[in-house]
Amino acid sequence: MTLKFGDPDLEGLKFLQDDPLVITPIIGNCHVMRVLVDNGAFVDILFHNTFIRMGYNDSQLTPSDAPIYGFNHMECKVKGAIQLAIIIGEEPREATQMLNFQVVKAASTYNAIIGRTGIHTFKVVPSTYHMVLKFPTRNSVGEARGDHKMAHSFYVITLRPDRTGGQPAEDLVPIPFDPLDPEKVTYIGASLDKPLKDRIKTFLQENNDAFTWTVAKMPGIDPNLITHRLKVDPTRKAVKKKKRTYAPDRLEAIKKEVEKLLEARFIEEVQFPEWLANPVMVKKANGKWMMCIDFTDLNDACTKNCYPYQGLIP
Incomplete structure (x- = not known):
């Protein structure tokens, strides 16, 4: 069985861009839109808000110690893992596999990410240029086409400011720079040890000339x-x-x-x-x-x- 790509796979694409490959598979009996196929990710990820909207709850998760790191090398919080059936393609050329999803509580424009684990399980060959992934089935070669229009709009969505505003990861305490100007203040973590907190406070106040309070x-x-x-x-x-x-x-x-x-x-x-x-x-x-x-x-x-x-x- 040969998996190959050609000009016929480009039909229907109005313009060519370096867009991500985004598909709509069936995960756990739910049609899940905005699923990114990313061979740069090692594990398969299901985001926690999607996990909840699919009707699951945290009690169904199994503990997971799989570390997941973002581009900034910060570790993402993994709530646990869950094994779900996922179907890609359409009858009669569809494929079903059980994937072990890491449920991550983080903000994302995607609902899930199929990483190298899922790609290898399905023996999938993705092509972002043709906006399609192909895989072997019992009835010849199956394929799942990416939603080109949806993927193209994700660039703008990803860069859109969060209207709800971010929340600090922990309680903060103010560090004033100028007792006569209460607006000149910064914040550090309230849970820091007092000796470390005092050293940071002293360091910041001694170097207050490195801070600016107006864009001018x-x-x-x-x-x-x-x-x-x-x-x-x-x-x-x-x-x-x-x-x-x-x-x-x-x-x-x-x-x-x-x-x-x-x-x-x-x-x-x-x-x-x-x-x-x-x-x-x-x-x-x-x-x-x-x-x-x-x-x-x-x-x-x-x-x-x-x-x-x-x-x-x-």
């Missing part, structure tokens, strides 16, 4: 050292959006934010822009406005990295 006082980076450029497809036409009208409170917030960025020299005025997008105002949990820019058109014209490091979310 942040030093810039010499362009000779590093320069960021957008890799825009030269065949794409630049998009200039029409000017929006804003409510008075939003307009005032936009003016203040623009003045702050101009003062810090983070932005500069351009008389004849090629691309033009409107600000999008989002109200934060504290009631203040946050100014974002709608870069949808520009993002669509740029080459994508579909495996972004989530720790670098702007």
Whole structure:
């Protein structure tokens, strides 16, 4: 039985990108969307929120000591393991295997990840270029096509700020820098030993000149050292959006934010822009406005990295 790929496998793909291979298999009698096939992962992962939505509970997990590390070399919390049946492909060329999923409690745009363990169990050969994976079955070669449109949108979803806000991993205690200015403060873990806590506090206060409290006082980076450029497809036409009208409170917030960025020299005025997008105002949990820019058109014209490091979310 030969597993091969060719031009017919490219039919239906509107454009070619370096998108991840995302499929919708049946896991434990549930059709689970957004399952990433990743030969860079060693184990098969089922994220805890998906595990709960599938109708399972933590009492059904078996203890697991399998260490899982992210790109930042931080160990992820494994709740336990569970063995579930997974079906890929369609009748009459489908395959069923039992996989041992590590249930991980972490935020992810995916519901599950099939790693090298699952890939080898199914004897799967994935091709991200053709957006399909192929595998042997009793009835010739089976295949599971990736959802190209869904995978293409994950780049934007992954980089979208978390609207709910992150929570600290432990209780924190404030370390003031200036007794006369209560806003100049940082935080350290409350569970630290007192001698270590005192040493950190002393060190931070002795080096308070390394901290800045306004963007205007942040030093810039010499362009000779590093320069960021957008890799825009030269065949794409630049998009200039029409000017929006804003409510008075939003307009005032936009003016203040623009003045702050101009003062810090983070932005500069351009008389004849090629691309033009409107600000999008989002109200934060504290009631203040946050100014974002709608870069949808520009993002669509740029080459994508579909495996972004989530720790670098702007």
